[in-house]
Amino acid sequence: MGTGPKRRAMTSKFIYQVYPKSFLDTTGNGIGDLRGVTKKVKYIKDLGFDYLWLTPFFVSPQIDNGYDVEDYLKIDPLFGTMSDFEDLVVECQKFDLQIMLDMVLNHSSINHKWFHKALKGSQKHQEYYVFKDKPNTWQSKFGSSAWQYVDNLDLYYLHLFDVTQADFNWENEKLREKLFDIVNFWLDKGVDGFRFDVINLISKDQKFENGVGDGRFEYTDGPRIHEYLKLLNQNTFGRYPNTYTVGEMSSTSIDACKKYANKDRSELDCVFNFHHLKVDYKNLEKWNTGFFDFIELKKLLSKWQETMINSNSNMALFWSNHDQPRIASRFIKADTNELQICKSKMLAVAMYLHQGDCFVFQGEEIGMINPKYTSIEQYVDIESKNYYAANQSVEAIEVLNEKSRDNSRTIMQWDDSKYRGFSTIKPWLSPTDDSKWINVESQLNDEDSVLNFYKKLIALKKSSPCLNEGSYKCKLIDDPNLYVYERYFKNVTFLVICNFTQNKVDISSLDLSGEIVIDTCNERKMGELPAFGAVVVRREDETE
Ligand code: TEU
Numbered sequence: 210m211g212t213g214p215k216r217r218a219m220t221s222k223f224i225y226q227v228y229p230k231s232f233l234d235t236t237g238n239g240i241g242d243l244r245g246v247t248k249k250v251k252y253i254k255d256l257g258f259d260y261l262w263l264t265p266f267f268v269s270p271q272i273d274n275g276y277d278v279e280d281y282l283k284i285d286p287l288f289g290t291m292s293d294f295e296d297l298v299v300e301c302q303k304f305d306l307q308i309m310l311d312m313v314l315n316h317s318s319i320n321h322k323w324f325h326k327a328l329k330g331s332q333k334h335q336e337y338y339v340f341k342d343k344p345n346t347w348q349s350k351f352g353s354s355a356w357q358y359v360d361n362l363d364l365y366y367l368h369l370f371d372v373t374q375a376d377f378n379w380e381n382e383k384l385r386e387k388l389f390d391i392v393n394f395w396l397d398k399g400v401d402g403f404r405f406d407v408i409n410l411i412s413k414d415q416k417f418e419n420g421v422g423d424g425r426f427e428y429t430d431g432p433r434i435h436e437y438l439k440l441l442n443q444n445t446f447g448r449y450p451n452t453y454t455v456g457e458m459s460s461t462s463i464d465a466c467k468k469y470a471n472k473d474r475s476e477l478d479c480v481f482n483f484h485h486l487k488v489d490y491k492n493l494e495k496w497n498t499g500f501f502d503f504i505e506l507k508k509l510l511s512k513w514q515e516t517m518i519n520s521n522s523n524m525a526l527f528w529s530n531h532d533q534p535r536i537a538s539r540f541i542k543a544d545t546n547e548l549q550i551c552k553s554k555m556l557a558v559a560m561y562l563h564q565g566d567c568f569v570f571q572g573e574e575i576g577m578i579n580p581k582y583t584s585i586e587q588y589v590d591i592e593s594k595n596y597y598a599a600n601q602s603v604e605a606i607e608v609l610n611e612k613s614r615d616n617s618r619t620i621m622q623w624d625d626s627k628y629r630g631f632s633t634i635k636p637w638l639s640p641t642d643d644s645k646w647i648n649v650e651s652q653l654n655d656e657d658s659v660l661n662f663y664k665k666l667i668a669l670k671k672s673s674p675c676l677n678e679g680s681y682k683c684k685l686i687d688d689p690n691l692y693v694y695e696r697y698f699k700n701v702t703f704l705v706i707c708n709f710t711q712n713k714v715d716i717s718s719l720d721l722s723g724e725i726v727i728d729t730c731n732e733r734k735m736g737e738l739p740a741f742g743a744v745v746v747r748r749e750d751e752t753e
Contacts, residue, residue, distance in 0.1 A: 219678045222453065222479075222566040223667055224260040224309065225253045228531045229288055230274065231620045232571060234632035241620070241631070243289040247297045252649070254304040256574060256660075257667035260453065261301060262309040262404050264531055266294075270320050272373045273591055274531075274618070276406060277318035281391040298399045307401035309453065314388050314441075315407045316374040323387075324375050327366075328359065337384040338375050339367035345417050347424030350459075352595045355424070369410060369428070371591055379411045379437055392445035402453035403446065405477070409458040409465065412437055430458075430465040438469065438476040447475055455479040455525055455566070463513060467520040479566050481525045485509045486533060489540060496596060498611045501540045503709055507692055510563070511683035514694075518564055518681055526560050527568040534616035535572075538579040541709060543741065546646060548711060549576060551741035553659045554729040557666055558743040559692050559707040562676055569663070571621050575652050576659040579616040580639060582609070589638055590614045624650040662729070669726060673747075675701040690714045691738070700750040708738045716744075723748035 233245025243266060253261055265275035266288040275285070284291050301308050317324060327334035344356030344365045349372070356365040357372050367376040377384055392403065412431030420427040438456070446452040454477045456469055461482050470480045487493055488509065491500040517524045528536035536556055543549040553576035561567045582588060583606065585597045593613040597605050610616075619638050623630030625645050645651065652658035670676045679698030685691055690710045696703040704723070708714050717736035727745035730738070738744060 219674075221564070221670060221677050222260060223258045223671075224262050224455075224566060224568045225256070225258040226262045226264070226530060226568060226570045227253075228264050228571060228618060229266050230637065231618055231631070233621065233623070233630075234636070237633045239632050239634045239636045240287055242287070243284070243293040243297055247293070247300045250297070250300045250304050250306055254306045256664050257671065258306065258569070260307045260309050260402060262402075262568070263311060265311045265313060270318055270373065272318070273371050274589075276313050277316075277320075277371065277374050278313050279318045279320040280322075281312075281317075282394055294398070302399070307453065308399070309402035309404055309455075310395050310400050311404045311406060312392060312395075313406040314377065314391075315410050316368065316370060316376045319373050319375050321375075328362070330362070333383070335362075335364075336381045337378060337387070339378050339413065340364045341367070341417065345424065346419040347427070348422075351592045352599060367413075369407075376413075377411070379413075379433070380415065385437070385440065386444075389441065389444040392441070396446060396449060396452070401451070402478075403455075405441075405454065405456045407459045408438070408456040408477075409434055409461050409469070425460050429460050430462060434465070435468055435476060439474075442475045442477070453478050455481060455568075457481045459483070463516050466524070467516065467522045470517070470523045472521045472523065479523045479525050481527065481530075481568075482513065484513070486528075495612055496600070496608050498608055503540075503689065503692075504687065506540075507683060507686055510692075511681070511686065511694070514563055514565075514681040514683075524565040525568050526563050526565040527570070528556060528560055529570040529573050529617055530568070531570065531617055532614045533570075534612060534614075535577055535579045537573075537576045538611075538616070541711065544711065546644070548741055549578070550646075550657075550659055551729055551739070554662045555707050555709070555741045555743040557659075557663060558705060558727060558729070558745060559709075561666060561670060562696065562703065562705050562745065563694075564677070564679065564681055564696070567667070567670070570617060572617075572619075574660050574663040575622065575647055575649055577617075577619070577622060577647055578644075579610065580619050582606070582613075582615075582639070585609075587639055588613060588615050590618070622648040624648050666727070669745075673701075673703070674698060675703055675747075679703070691716070693719065700752075702748045702750075704746040704748070705743070706738060706745070707743045708741055711740045713737050713739045713742075721746050 227246055230241050232241040234241050235244040267278045268280035268283045268285045269275045269277050323334045323337050347355040349355040351371050355369050358365050368374050369376055409430050410428055412433040413428040414431055456477045458480050466480045469476050488506040489501045491497045537553050543552045593609050620631040620636045620640055625648050629640050652660035675696055675698035679696040682695045684693040692707040694705050716738045723746040726747045730742040
């Protein structure tokens with residue numbers, strides 16, 4: 210029960226993210242459920258994952274697909290029952306797969322009973338949220354003002370996300386205790402870890418100044434954030450020796466992240482930052498297309514690797530989640546299936562051989578791609594709908610085709626049947642594509658598939674202390690085609706070479722002597738790397 214700093218093992222963790230709604234439907238209603246997850250525990254474990262992260266399945270009006278929680282202690286009937294969840298825990302224990310839940314502690318749904326009581330005039334419950342006489346200029350992440358007027362109270366409440374997601378007031382100790390109770394409830398149910406949603410937004414600067422732009426600097430990595438995270442740690446998961454936690458950090462800074470996931474502090478084990486996923490945002494603006502700054506991507510990856518390693522902190526390695534378009538469809542287009550497969554493998558090599566914990570979003574391991582919806586009716590996501598409402602046009606659909614969060618939320622493709630082995634009826638979100646190869650069944654039987662490649666890559670990283678603990682150095686940072694880096698530890702070095710283009714690239718200046726442990730290319734001429742190719746060389750210095 211010690212609350213002092215934990216010593217963390219240096220081995221990287223492998224976490225598989227499941228979006229239950231789109232994973233596997235066992236009831237035939239077109240919506241995935243917890244029993245569907247239970248059925249696939251073995252599949253996840255066989256790939257080599259240590260953890261299963263489930264996005265929220267608590268009672269919710271589902272305006273933001275469960276990130277708007279109405280009751281944190283109950284399972285939404287859409288996904289099953291508490292007994293289904295308990296069965297899932299048992300199945301995970303059987304396969305030694307740890308379970309992580311997604312805790313949304315920055316806001317609740319306005320359907321939550323606390324908010325209802327606040328609206329009815331309860332002072333105590335109003336203090337659980339952020340009510341003000343006057344709004345400031347802060348903008349919601351989903352567009353428009355972040356404040357909503359409540360007529361009968363003559364007050365405004367803060368919602369950094371949708372108007373139905375009211376922000377909590379973490380200044381209030383009673384509220385904090387209530388939230389800690391929720392986390393402890395799930396720990397008692399046998400949960401092994403948590404992903405904390407936008408957790409770096411919970412400490413708002415109490416001056417509530419307008420600030421610049423949308424106001425984010427007034428509430429991001431706020432004044433009491435480290436104190437709150439320590440309290441959360443001490444009062445909940447920190448009381449258990451082997452829990453694992455990762456915080457989703459929105460628009461964060463590297464200096465803040467160094468502290469959040471420092472191995473000697475008692476905040477979190479790991480952090481997500483999104484800077485590397487904004488390299489295709491022209492002028493840092495999400496809603497545009499056709500832009501990709503490769504050099505900036507390399508600069509960001511190398512800055513975060515070096516800084517986090519040097520400050521003894523840990524970071525999440527990821528290309529995708531339920532808010533991001535599919536990585537296989539991102540950055541540079543692949544013209545053929547063959548190139549698409551190479552690209553998926555290359556991106557996996559580029560990301561997961563860094564130092565840090567590896568997060569894979571369902572379907573990434575088979576190279577799933579964005580759907581190409583043609584009308585707004587096919588979209589479900591609230592952010593996408595809001596964007597379209599403000600920009601109704603053919604161009605807006607094209608932008609959504611690249612940027613919508615629904616791109617990653619389409620159903621998991623288990624086989625090549627009509628509804629992809631996900632369901633027996635039309636799913637809640639239309640299937641992605643009609644390819645015959647992007648599905649689990651066909652890839653399990655194919656030695657060279659993306660799926661089997663992920664398996665090998667995970668095994669490689671797990672088996673190598675250097676890839677877990679080693680330092681990092683980026684090479685050829687100004688090269689417009691290649692991402693090259695080295696990992697080194699004791700007398701072992703790994704050289705990672707990735708071709709981010711659709712052309713073959715000259716690599717004759719690089720020393721490839723050593724053991725080639727990964728070569729994604731079918732045919733590779735000496736001194737060349739084919740389109741989207743990746744090569745990894747392991748060297749051991751005998752003289753040390
Ligand atoms: O996302 C936080 C977040 O800020 C984004 O990733 C957001 O979706 C993006 O900036 C919009 O362009 C988390 C969850 O992952 C997301 O699904 C929720 O909608 C959001 O918090 C609110 O809970």
